[in-house]
Amino acid sequence: MTLPADTIAALAAELAEAERTRGTIPRITARHPEATIEDSYAIQGVWRDSQLAAGRTLVGRKIGLTSKAMQQATGIAEPDYGVMFDDTVYVTGSEIPFDDFSNVRIEVELAFALKAPLEGPDCTLEDALAAIDYVVPALEVLNSHIELEGRTIVDTISDNAAYGAMVLGDVRMRPDEIDLRWVPGVLSRNGEIEETGVAAGVLGHPARGVAWLADKFHQHGQRLQAGELILAGSFTRPMWVSRGDAVLCDYHEMGTIECRFV
Template identity: 35%
Template sequence: MSTQARSEAVRALLGAYQSGVPVDPLTDQYDGLDVDDAYAIQVSQVQRWQADGAVVKGHKVGLSSAAMQRQLGVDQPDFGHLTDRMFHLESQPIDPSAFVAPKVEPEIAFVLGKPLAGPGVTVAEAVAAVEFVTPALEIIDSRIRDWKIKLVDTIADNASSAGVVLGSTATPLSQVNVRLVGGVLYHNGELVGTGAGGAVLGSPLNALVWLTNTLGARGVTLQAGHVVLPGSITAAVPVAAGDVATATFAGLGSVTARFSKEGGVK
């Protein structure tokens, strides 16, 4: 993929954020688009956001369930960046018009107490770096029209990242087996999903290790205080204006995302 084509893709995706109008799948527009191209497109967008004052506050792991990997025909996850502008408080309504076609996913978020630098990081080292875990709802979105994504489409689109709502309870990792933690997702009071941490690469800790070592190979270190979203324990659920989504995890507490009634999803 040429440098010019990469720049065009970056401009198109950044434009979709501004206009709320999604773009056609990049895989339909650019022959030869590969994973390295897609990550370069992602990083270019993050650099634009940073130039505009945004601060990277963590990362998310996507495609960490066997079902999603089968759906896209891949055998490994992908990652995206989380900036300070993506984080929302439980107590504040979220404007749905800021998204294109948002969905929510329940996750067990890691908050790091010290840096993690791969490659070569083990599960034991990852455990030692985690300060606590907390319930989270990730808001995913696609700047690609109708969610018609292949692996490189979602990577280029920052792994379909859009927002994060963290719960207000912090549990030391030593007090919980994240692989066995069960969780439920409610949408407007209706139970719409159940799952357990083991749905995420066998354990959310495996997703953290994969992310650390994958980023390390690219020269990136996870920083103390950063949030890592390892992946969803259930299928994603679409949300719109006026909706309320709540995820509850056994032994960890709950987290709620409220979407304001004003306006509507673009």
């Protein structure tokens, strides 16, 4: 790491305050161009620990920027990850408070529930599939507390990989019940189709993101735990939403997800 501990703590506190006030802060990389990816995960870690100390409960991890669609949309060519807390989980049919988020966008994803711990190094797709209990369709609500213009992966990781919330579908399947590569997503806003894609857009197979995350955790001396939910990355570009928008995503065999921003 290049940033001193007091700077990392101060930036984490800025992000916590931005989340509390639903605001944004100037780019970290504009103020600290020497900041590295290791610094950004350290900032995220300090922020995460402060949230846990405040009583929030971790339920899983999100992976981002795992598809070409998302990498091209953001200009960032490397995956990242963040944490998910229990108070950020919605179910299909929910009304979601628009003012709880900043720069509100929606992504189409699959989420994997782990039935066994998973760790690297050299975790394979087969290892990941063996550790997965079930897969469920999910929408991710992006929530950016750092200004978007000129943002780099260091900024995004520091900001908990831009995670805000997820909306889960009500159809669960075992990985061997469906060809996960060909799960579709047809994303509509107010009845008009805006984005489409298939899950193979995530690293060729959406569960490969879970294996990638296990390897990244190994680099930090950690492993994924049984019971965690892993949001594996979007296979469409993000769709902007406004207050009052009704969102629908059709996953064909895996059902639909609906929500409204109020």
